[in-house]
Amino acid sequence: MPFNILVAVSLLYVVVLFGVAFVAERRARGGLAGWLRSPLVYTLSLSIYCTAWTFYGAVGYAARSGLEFLTIYLGPTLVFVGWWWVLRKLVRIGRAQRVTSIADLISSRYGKSNFLGVLVTLMAVLASTPYIALQLQSVTLSFGVFASDTPEGWALPDQGATALWLAAGLTLFTILFGTRNLDANERHHGIVMAIAVEAVVKLVALLAVGIFVVWGVAGGVADVLARIDASAISDWNLKPGRWAGLTFVSAAAILTLPRMFQVMVVENADERHVATASWAFPLYLMLMSLFVVPIAVVGLEIMPAGSNPDLFVLTIPLSAGAGKLALLAFLGGFSSATSMVIVAAIALATMVSNHIVTPLWLALRVGSARAPGDVRGIVLMSRRLSIGAVLALGYTYYHLSGGSAALAAIGLISFVGAAQVLPAMIGGIYWRGATHVGAAMGLITGFGIWLYCLFLPSFGADGLISTQVMAEGPFGIGWLRPQALFGIVGLDPLLHALFWSILLNTATFLIGSLASFPGPMERLQGVAFVNIFDQSSGPGGWVKSAAEAEDLLSMSQRILGPEEAQRFFQAQAAAQGKLGFLPDPTPDFIARLERQLAGSVGAATSHAMIAQLSGGATVSVQDLIAVAGEAQQIKEYSAQLEAKSDELARTARALREANDKLTDLSVQKDAFLSQISHELRTPMTSIRAFSEILMEVDLPDEMRTKYAGIIHDETRRLTRLLDDLLDLSVLENRRVQSNIGVANLHDLLSKAVTSASNTRPDRAFVVQRDAASEHMPVFTDTDRLLQVFINIVSNARKYCDAERAVLRIEVKKRGRIVEIDFIDNGSGIPKKSQALIFEKFARLTDTSHAGGAGLGLAICREIMANLGGSIDYLPGQGGAAFRVRLPLKRAS
Amino acid sequence: MPHNQPLFLARRSYRRRRMMDAVRLLPAFGAVLLMLPLLWQPADTPEPDTAHGLVYLFAVWLVLIVAALSLSRGLAPALLAPEEPVSPGTEADAGGEGGAG
Numbered sequence: 001m002p003f004n005i006l007v008a009v010s011l012l013y014v015v016v017l018f019g020v021a022f023v024a025e026r027r028a029r030g031g032l033a034g035w036l037r038s039p040l041v042y043t044l045s046l047s048i049y050c051t052a053w054t055f056y057g058a059v060g061y062a063a064r065s066g067l068e069f070l071t072i073y074l075g076p077t078l079v080f081v082g083w084w085w086v087l088r089k090l091v092r093i094g095r096a097q098r099v100t101s102i103a104d105l106i107s108s109r110y111g112k113s114n115f116l117g118v119l120v121t122l123m124a125v126l127a128s129t130p131y132i133a134l135q136l137q138s139v140t141l142s143f144g145v146f147a148s149d150t151p152e153g154w155a156l157p158d159q160g161a162t163a164l165w166l167a168a169g170l171t172l173f174t175i176l177f178g179t180r181n182l183d184a185n186e187r188h189h190g191i192v193m194a195i196a197v198e199a200v201v202k203l204v205a206l207l208a209v210g211i212f213v214v215w216g217v218a219g220g221v222a223d224v225l226a227r228i229d230a231s232a233i234s235d236w237n238l239k240p241g242r243w244a245g246l247t248f249v250s251a252a253a254i255l256t257l258p259r260m261f262q263v264m265v266v267e268n269a270d271e272r273h274v275a276t277a278s279w280a281f282p283l284y285l286m287l288m289s290l291f292v293v294p295i296a297v298v299g300l301e302i303m304p305a306g307s308n309p310d311l312f313v314l315t316i317p318l319s320a321g322a323g324k325l326a327l328l329a330f331l332g333g334f335s336s337a338t339s340m341v342i343v344a345a346i347a348l349a350t351m352v353s354n355h356i357v358t359p360l361w362l363a364l365r366v367g368s369a370r371a372p373g374d375v376r377g378i379v380l381m382s383r384r385l386s387i388g389a390v391l392a393l394g395y396t397y398y399h400l401s402g403g404s405a406a407l408a409a410i411g412l413i414s415f416v417g418a419a420q421v422l423p424a425m426i427g428g429i430y431w432r433g434a435t436h437v438g439a440a441m442g443l444i445t446g447f448g449i450w451l452y453c454l455f456l457p458s459f460g461a462d463g464l465i466s467t468q469v470m471a472e473g474p475f476g477i478g479w480l481r482p483q484a485l486f487g488i489v490g491l492d493p494l495l496h497a498l499f500w501s502i503l504l505n506t507a508t509f510l511i512g513s514l515a516s517f518p519g520p521m522e523r524l525q526g527v528a529f530v531n532i533f534d535q536s537s538g539p540g541g542w543v544k545s546a547a548e549a550e551d552l553l554s555m556s557q558r559i560l561g562p563e564e565a566q567r568f569f570q571a572q573a574a575a576q577g578k579l580g581f582l583p584d585p586t587p588d589f590i591a592r593l594e595r596q597l598a599g600s601v602g603a604a605t606s607h608a609m610i611a612q613l614s615g616g617a618t619v620s621v622q623d624l625i626a627v628a629g630e631a632q633q634i635k636e637y638s639a640q641l642e643a644k645s646d647e648l649a650r651t652a653r654a655l656r657e658a659n660d661k662l663t664d665l666s667v668q669k670d671a672f673l674s675q676i677s678h679e680l681r682t683p684m685t686s687i688r689a690f691s692e693i694l695m696e697v698d699l700p701d702e703m704r705t706k707y708a709g710i711i712h713d714e715t716r717r718l719t720r721l722l723d724d725l726l727d728l729s730v731l732e733n734r735r736v737q738s739n740i741g742v743a744n745l746h747d748l749l750s751k752a753v754t755s756a757s758n759t760r761p762d763r764a765f766v767v768q769r770d771a772a773s774e775h776m777p778v779f780t781d782t783d784r785l786l787q788v789f790i791n792i793v794s795n796a797r798k799y800c801d802a803e804r805a806v807l808r809i810e811v812k813k814r815g816r817i818v819e820i821d822f823i824d825n826g827s828g829i830p831k832k833s834q835a836l837i838f839e840k841f842a843r844l845t846d847t848s849h850a851g852g853a854g855l856g857l858a859i860c861r862e863i864m865a866n867l868g869g870s871i872d873y874l875p876g877q878g879g880a881a882f883r884v885r886l887p888l889k890r891a892s
Numbered sequence: 893m894p895h896n897q898p899l900f901l902a903r904r905s906y907r908r909r910r911m912m913d914a915v916r917l918l919p920a921f922g923a924v925l926l927m928l929p930l931l932w933q934p935a936d937t938p939e940p941d942t943a944h945g946l947v948y949l950f951a952v953w954l955v956l957i958v959a960a961l962s963l964s965r966g967l968a969p970a971l972l973a974p975e976e977p978v979s980p981g982t983e984a985d986a987g988g989e990g991g992a993g
Contacts, residue, residue, distance in 0.1 A: 059895060084912060225943040229941065275971060282953065290950070
């Protein structure tokens, strides 16, 4: 087979792939995606699990280690037939949360933590780089096989150039079809279709080689079985640890490899496709493995000793002269390598751009997402650059490692690295208690052990880890030897690294989760992930939506592209029953928009951008505590204010009462002044009038006498009034001379009643007394006391408005105090006036008929104060009631 | 049994529920069969029997595929209508699957 034809066929094949991808993309755009999204295409796209490592490496693996190679395919088989457990849930979560990558899944689950996103991204890039290098190497090697016919022999003119051209071509293809649109939910129809075609090519190629070997070279099934038992492969020793361990790690890897996650979850168009894939994908794997052992056995038999068993798939047809079959096999290997590289590059580029480049770009820009700038362009550009960078890394690794190591070893190292995500992933979707602290601890631990025990030693003796460290441990610490941790020697290095990394990873993940406390967002996401089947709506609602729909639209346009964003907004507005492009920024709408954006830039970035716009950045527990603290302070302060204001109110009330009293008194005084002027004026007027009459000469004597009598009476009245005023003034100033004597209370009361009886003598007035209780001696100023009694009884006679007025006098002795109550049966004194009656000049009614000047009770109060007792109004007795309290013996 | 689940299910729902059980058990069943070779030391047996082992593994593989095929056929309607009113138990089942995970 001329080498040039090979190159031409490869180029032609690539052109066909471009065509397939282009047509698929165009049909999808035209809405004819129907059969593009069939379960068959989904299953075939999963076949990127079978890379060049499978296509070439499985045969080599079988030639070296017998049936052990099957574990790599049996593990995924178990995962797929058990799809009801994990796959179904993963796909549902991926679709509900619009997850863009495995890093996004972890980041989103653990509170949209970007730190975890970065961590998983770095791990994925590191673990995938050797794998990509492996694909480049396999294609280069296969070119080399055909080039062995050329004069240069096995050594191609420039093997590095082949790999470089390949890497460049893959970069171009991936960028062309992988970054055409941004939203992951749009899916890469072109690429998925191209991968499906490649899946068919590689399956057909391997089956064709297998059939050729079994029925062409060997003599059928029975002959092959006999040859197997006769061959060196039959001497393989099943190592239980490796058998179980490799089955486990391949089962883990199919869930956690970034490229598998991409086709399995992100590119999934319909959950029911998983059901089909549950049997179709194991079938594909089985068919891929079916002829591996026969090819290996026959290859070992007929090929010259020392030929590379990794290339038997090519070299057997070539040596048998079947050039076209060899070409098909070459295309199969080429397909395996390219499809893996393309999807891996897309998956890694998405992660790098969403979790590292875009957040960095957002953080470095001082402005917010509101600021002008083409986010969409930035994201696309960063994704393209990332694709280039990922392939450049793979090429560099290939170039540095020199393409020497066996294919299988590199693949397994990559698997163990990818499997480190498993505890955080499974824990995240089944256990609400898993926290980002636990996840980060587990990931770092597992990844560190993987690096130290497997990845770095894989560069060979004196590569990145010196032989001395390998043999004696770092700094001579024996139990830290990379391939004999904790002094357990003799384990297979791969198994050793797998065991310790997964064990300690899981342990730290569990302990970290148990010991830490998740934030609110993390808890919401935890519920959303674990209970994905119980709910339809997304969590993490935007409670306050200060975001303006217009701002959101302008931001979304820059990420989703104007057309896409406008369509989404219009649909949302229509769903809210509004016309136009601007729906109300309800929490529901914002949550949906966030998920939509998450499909393009990842959950963490999307959340951060929405948070910037909606003003409510993520609410952390600290924030809540701070808010609660402030609220508490405000509450205390307001309680203090309330207390103060109560106090002020009380003071104000007291002041108001005092003021009211003053005002009342002032009114009373004015009234009294006018009254007293009147009182003084009336006798004066009559005195003047009668004096004028007396001055007449012809007045009869009896008249003169009468008038003189009147004048005399009036003068006495004036004098009494002035006496009262003087008396009060003296009493108030406590300058009264007391004249202490002893008297029987009964006698005093009797005198008072008698003296008062000339007040309104026309009235029928009954005084009820209990003489027995009244007999007691009092030592006091008896004249003054009598004056008080008279005043009270007269008042009762004057003011009691009952039809049959009755005054009851009760005397009670309480220790050294005697209480004398005067209770009548009138209507009493209104409550509002009770405080005023003892004031000077107080008079409750218009006092024309009262004849007094309103000084009586004021004088009484002063007298009683002088006698060491008191006089009070006694409310609630059915009429006016006064209580006079008097010490039996006045204190000297 | 949670009180909100009906005690007696329609025949079809009952079948579907048991199929869900079966599909959950399938990987465990497969794992046991695939781990059986651990008991087997091909290099030490008097007669070379790697070929038999190969045939056995592929037979198990095929059984798993056929079982998964028939179960996925039966469960496809359950995926279509996970919230169908007749089976409030599907959600309870789905929520409870963490228990044995």
